[in-house]
Amino acid sequence: MRTFTKTYDHPLLQQRSLAHQRWIAGVNPDVRTPQVVEQRPGEIVYEHLDGCHVGPADLVVVADLLGHQHTSAYLSVLKDARPDTAFTSGGTTIDGFVDGRRERLRRLLASGSVPGPALTPEAAAGWLQRAADMPAAFYKDANPRNFLVTDTAVAVIDFDSLTLAPFGYDLAKLVVSTTMTSGPLVQHTVQQALDTYNDHPRSRGLPGRSRREFAAWCEFHHALTAQKLAAVPGVRVTPGTSMNIRIGTAKGEQIDSLSSNAVPASALGTTVTPPVVSGSLTSLPENFLVVDEHAAQSDGLSVGEQVVTLLPSGARVSTVVAAVVARGLNGDDTYLSASLTGAVMPSRVYLDSQTGAGRPLDEQQTVAVNQALAGSGARIVTYDDYLEAQRAHAAEQTDNAAVIVLGIALAYALIAVANTLIMAMAGRRREFALLGMAGVVRSQIVKVAAAESAIAVVVATVLAAVATGLAAVTQHVSLSRLATAPPTVIPWTQIGGTIALCALVTLVTALQATGRATRQWAIEAAGIRE
Template identity: 30%
Template sequence: MLTIALRTARARWVTFVGSFVALALGVGLITTMGLGLAATLDAPQRLPERFPQAPVVVKGDDVLRVPVPGGERTGKLAHPGPVTPELARRLASLGPTTEDRSFPVRAEGGPKDLVGHPWSVAAFAPYTLDTGRVPRSDDEVVTTGWARTGARIGTDHGPVTVVGTVADRGFEDAVFWTDARAARLSPAIDQLVVVADPTAVRDAVRDAMRDTAPDAVRALPGQESEVRVLTGRDRRHADPDPEREREALLAVNALLGTAGGVTGFVSVFVVASTFAFAVARRRKEFALLRTAGATPGQIRRTVVAEALLLGVAASATGCLLGAYGAPVFVSYLVDEDLAPRWFTLGDATWPYHAAFWAGLLVALAGVVAASWRAGRVAPTEALREAAFETRSMTPGRLLLGAALLLAGLVTLAHALLTDPSDLLHRKTYISRPMLFIVAFALLSPLLVRPLVRLIAWLPARLPGASGMLIRENAAAGVRRTGAVAAPVLVTVALAGSLLGTTATLNEAKAAEIRQRTTADHVITAGPGGFDPATIERIRAVPGTEISATAATAVHVQEEGTALIRSDARAVDPAALARTARLPLTAGSVTDLDDDSVIVTEEWERHTVGSTVEVWLGDGTRKALRIAAVMSIGTGGNGAYVTPANAPGATVDRIDVRLAPGADGRAVGAALAEAARPAGGRVLTADRWMAENRPGTRRTTRTGLLLVLGIALLYTGIALAGTLVMATSDRARDLAVLRLAGATRGQVLRLVAGESLLVVLVGASAGTLVAALNLAGVRAALGLLHVRSGLVVPWDALAATFGACAAVAVAAAVVPAALCLRRGAVERAGERD
């Protein structure tokens, strides 16, 4: 049997090519994503940047450590403490020390993220002079190449002269003052370089902490403010934003994991559909073999053996494609700043194994069901089934499709009733559509005929027979129509669900901002925030009421083991009540005081009047009473405390409300003049909301576009392969139309129209899936008290449909034109 199948493979090369390309591409994509994912899991530890030449670096601990049963939980402090002068004096007795200070700088024509340092710490990077000399007076500085030697530049710390430049090392834009001037500009010691034995430094730090910490503080685990002693690779924790690259790796990991998961899903779905259709179109061949005496088992083994050979070849080719594609993809991630500069592929081999065996499994799974059905028919029934499609919906397919649809609906309803906010999480709204996609695809034979007749209702009633023939051909060939519509369904459903959900969530977040903001102007700070003098100048502007707030954070322990961080704002309760409208479900903003906190319903404890233990932004542990509770909303409502519970927080935003009768233009000009020395920007509330309108994160947007690009690529390949196979099988039908009097152009237009109709069927089914998912998201927002509209990405859906239609028409018309070239009579007289 296998020998016969292999000898007849020449006549079925189109089937094998289409299946081979689809499977090889899927394996190649899975290999590429797997290699990138493996690189994020085994990434090398980043080396220190600012202090690679420093023996020991001492800094205030920025990590909150909370002991829990069976271990310890950690969190990032919003406001770590500095190195105290007393500790600096103790460590100076061990060896030479250098005090490091980092403070924001605003300079004319300079970078926005400019940071100032004392010159003495430059040697530990090491920074070396490219031009000029070291600074010697208060108005002299050295820059990292963003300004030329000899330039006179205005800064928020007074005019300075650039007397030298150093090479930009890529991790910061810096300006170096003399040590004395830097100490006056930023008195706090952020970090201390100590040239001494690390053990001696740690002992000295431990003794200092024991001597200076109050007994009450030492009695509370997790509240003691420690100092970190950094050596070796740990010195990277003294770099600016040391967690940025770890967070970037996590983002890349999530991106590749999501893309890999969706790639696997789409490849399984499309490849299985392609293989199943390829087997189904060979029913006449199987019928003849059964009549000649072949047993059902022989037919099944033949099909499985063919799939095994094809799967091995395609999977091996896919692994080779992935080996060449992964370095290119990783380079793209680095070039687009989606991954750290040093990110590179490792030597992991498990992605090759996973992709190869997954491809082989997909190839076998794609033919098992179809081959089982083909082998079950009796010899006398086989020829009849080969002539036309008698049953495209089997009981097993109907049962599985209904079960998946029911499971999707039940889980959606359960989420809405128990935790609607879960539907707004990225992992949920990316994975949930897949359940409905598979369910609709399995139930497609039930949907094809109603959708075909609905879509073709008007064309079928137009003059001429073309509309009627298009409708009847598509409705009669349910299996063919379903096979072509399936990949379109996947792409349209993913595009509508993913892009629609993100756009709807962004609109919901924007609606929350509009609802909460009652101020007339918003003043945003430059680097470093607003100093007290600037706040008083703004407060003194007549005709205004202001609310100055600062960014901070609090941590809370929930369920006995989890340490949860909540972003928070430090506010004056009375001023906040006049300039904002919080989405409260209980309590009052004015009840907030130095012994209380405003929380959201996400907190484990969220009853007004109850007490919750929190860790403040500097690590201080404190018991606070819940003064008010906010709704969960889209998840960004955070918490509110008073400035007394945000030590170290700097005011970075001032909301301004105009008094009745005040001239908005005149007040705006006065506010701008008052905020200018601190680099503040005065915006109307509408403009501020427009500039701060929520958007999709760059890594998330890239991941979604990558997912949709993969789906669209797969759809194109599947459409082309399936339509070429289907059109080749219809050569005699096309020839009969020619004999009946149809012109060549009419036949080709008929083929093109049928292809468009089938794509419309798939797009309609995909739109139904997207609508179902978006309806769930909108219902969740309603339950979370968020008033916003549903955003449907019509432009993306139209572009997806256009791309699918173009591929489908070309893949159907070109083979049809080639079939018609040999002559109608010859084709009509052929026998399969």
């Protein structure tokens, strides 16, 4: 049996982990967890489970699992538990939710060490007070690395953390840690995950979690995780929030709907550096709005123009177009002052060195950040690596779409080629018969037809190359107006494969059609239609 060994620095931590696993297995016997093979001082040996850690595509599936776990635990054990009080069940004591977090959140939010906080200390205290009267579920640190997608089910691993918590709190940790690991999530996916999670308690007569409450728990996790980054010496933390905004005139006329990034004014032009076409990213006003060329041209916007911006919260704020930046191919490249958005949870965090604006972290700082994020499920990547991952993902989606669309088109084209050749060869029976009567043997006629088909393939390839070249030049000129110096990539492998497939279909069809057309005796074929 393949095994996995986890080490512990203290015997008490080891004992707690074992107790947590036994308790979870007891209240959720139908959930897959690794079996304990052996216990040694400072070590627990588990069976090895084959699988991969979860990602954004697995969010809804894991939300379904968490909803099932929490509802089952409540109905079987936690009905009498209160989130604000430690609870003992089956010999295992589970810490309360409130006491361990109240003082930490108050201190963090009051000190200003949390970048872009969406909660005030008073609001956090209010949510903790309300949580004390909510039905009790449990929190097991649901970050992506604590689940494994196996061939049969999603398995739960790592049992170091276990406390009581309101319903939805563990799902919020999964959403926040997945965002920190993989980048901003599609809001529809997050809502679908919450709805799937809520199906379980609601089906048993329990209340589901509202979007507002779920957002509060997400902010709890953001504050508790971000403070670890802010505590790393020499590292500057810059939050960024993706959101959809609408811009209009002072009279209430809507101009456009834009995908925007809310960032602090101090970060734009230093940490976040889009190429500027007009205006400036220095000395930005508190109500700045930066748009790309496409929005500026299509909406008739210019630097210095005042517009009214409608935020996702419903608030209307007055903004001024401070700069126009180069546009790209990945949607709107629009930036909004974070001071206008109020309390919203960042969807990403930029890290750079405090020794210089925009300077990357050195090796020591990178190690310190990774240590601060250890166990959170988040990971640190360079901005270039992040962009490359986004490009690779977009390229994969484009390639998949191209394969489907061009594959269908190619299939129809090959069918048309084969059908044309069959009809053409059938119409040349008299010609082939006359050649036979003149002394040309059947194999020579077939070779002539094959040679003609090969010449047709060559001529068609040349004509297609010319047409494709003209189309590529036109597209490059058009794309140059959308992006700066768009690269030209020629897919030689795909082109070569397409030509080879066309040549193969053409030759095979021509050979078979010619062979069939020359089966009759020459004198009989020559008399056709006489």
